[in-house]
Amino acid sequence: MLSLITSFLPSLPGWLTLDATPLDSLLQGLIGACGISVLCNLLRVHVFLEAESSSNKSSSKETSMQKKSRHQASATFGLSGTLQFLFLSVMLAVVGSRVASLVVLEFSLRAVSAWVTAGPESSRFLQQLLVQCQFSLGCALSCSLHFLHEGAPQRWLCLLLAAGLSWFLASQTGRLRLHVTALYKLHSSQRYCGVCIALLTSGCSLLPHLTRALMLSFAVAAISSISIINKHFLSATEALRFWTPLTICYTLLVVYMQEEQHRQPSGQAVINTVVVRLGGLMVLMLTVGRWADVLHILLCFLGEAGCLIPSRDLLDATTQDMEEVPRHSQGSENRRKHLTPGKDHQS
Template sequence: MFSFIWSLVPTSYILPGWLILDTNPLNCFLQGLVGACGINVLCSLMRVHLFLEEQSCKDKNENESSSKRKPRQQQHNKTGLSGTVHFFIVTGLLAVVGSRVAALVVLEFCLRAVSGWLSARQESKIFIQQLLVQSQFSLGCALTCSLHFLHEAASQRWLSLLLAAALSWFLSKQATRLKHHVMALYKLHSSQRYCGVCISLLTSGSDVLPALCRTMIITFGVAVVAAVSIINQHFLSATDALKFWTPLTICYTLLVVYMQEEQHRLPSSQVVLNSVVVRLGGLMVLMLTVGRWADVIHILICFLGEAICLIPTMDLLDAAS
């Protein structure tokens, strides 16, 4: 029904091509909503993990450094109206970004994650924590890209996306509730053995990060398959595909090497901001040569999305370091 109504809207000559969404607005909004919920779950669980790690350090009489991190972790903790506005801004940005650019963002992140993990060696835990914080907008793109691929031929696509959005919203609310509960009451409940949730986190809180890593691996594994399929749909022959994939692979391999060298001589926060500019800037140059103008506009939207996700969570990045 929604597809029929949207087909009657004369967008082809009213709106420019880069403003026309991949599917009807309802489907795009629901996909963006799922992506924003995934980002919120990731941030909430990362705050819980870092808070538990901080409390563990305090229990070992190493509270001098951890006590300096606690105010910074809670400083940018979005609540109330600001958190709602931030959530729906991210939803809107993920809804507008095209599936083609979202697929490229996913592939770039996976290449960077694998290369960084192989070179991290002894600092693997710190690298994983930093990578999870940096993956926020890429995670949103991975979820929207996967949903676009999995529901592409569905007859009642909006119903499936509505169910996915409802489940994502529920998980997001539960993760937010867990974060607030742990921040406010974990120290009291864990010491008095009063709350079942806090006691579970006290005994198995070290499993939060591995579980989060396994979930991210599965999510991005599905997204990589979806991304390759989505990108290959835009090529009519293997020659055209080769002309696209060859410069893309070379460009991002060089960028990954460059960013790893920068990471060893600059502060973590500055490295993150520099890497966003370098990654998306390189992708924009590539799209100017082998892409479309719609892709360039969507990459500019990705710049804004990365900034909106990373700037409010710089305290998480510093704590992960």
């Protein structure tokens, strides 16, 4: 049965170095793209709920309407969303498990550094980090599936079942996003829809639940990535030669990028950090890797662009909130300074 299915698939060039059969790689890429779709849909629902909540608490409704129009515009582009899904499926299917493992470990190091250095604005930086982790999440799912199903006698059947479940979850979250952007305000005000009422009462817990699910996914993927990378080394000395420069260089690079994002919390700065970190990974592969790894890193550039460019609305929403927090804190500090001399004079 498996040989019959794979016979219809076109043969790929040898320099792509697929770690599994074309069918298995395609199913892994499909599952990774479904995971990215679920993440984006839930993030858009969360940002929409935040915009509605802030519009109810403040008198400025122009900003809320502008945010809503951007989300509704992004939801209407069904053709572009389908093309993005197919593009990411192909990219994740072609990228080898070795480079995908390095992407996962690099993002895990970057996430820990962001959590340590974020400070009082950790929630806003966490939301921006979730937007940036889209392609890394696809690589994490691909690495985990490659590690967990390695050596399984019916691997393609297990991946097919996982792909069906992933497709179902992606379609359901897509319907949820369309429903919320179109009817949430009407249904929540009239107490008409159970989904909208549930989001009205417990929508604030959506982001924490999503964060915990991603932490679990990346924890499993980090273990899988370390196991996958160590299989490519013949001895402990060769593994040490690889891990030592990787750890030192990326620790310094991650700290530098976090400081830059604190100084310039903008969407363009996020895209610049993608170029810097993947460029550093390419330099590392040129020294200790293979030419196929360099090619796969170039494909990762395309995959990151395919995730971040359509998500500019999410990046803009998170960076606007991050810029508003220092403004509010500065305004409260100024009011405190004005009130303090009056109190001293009265005393």
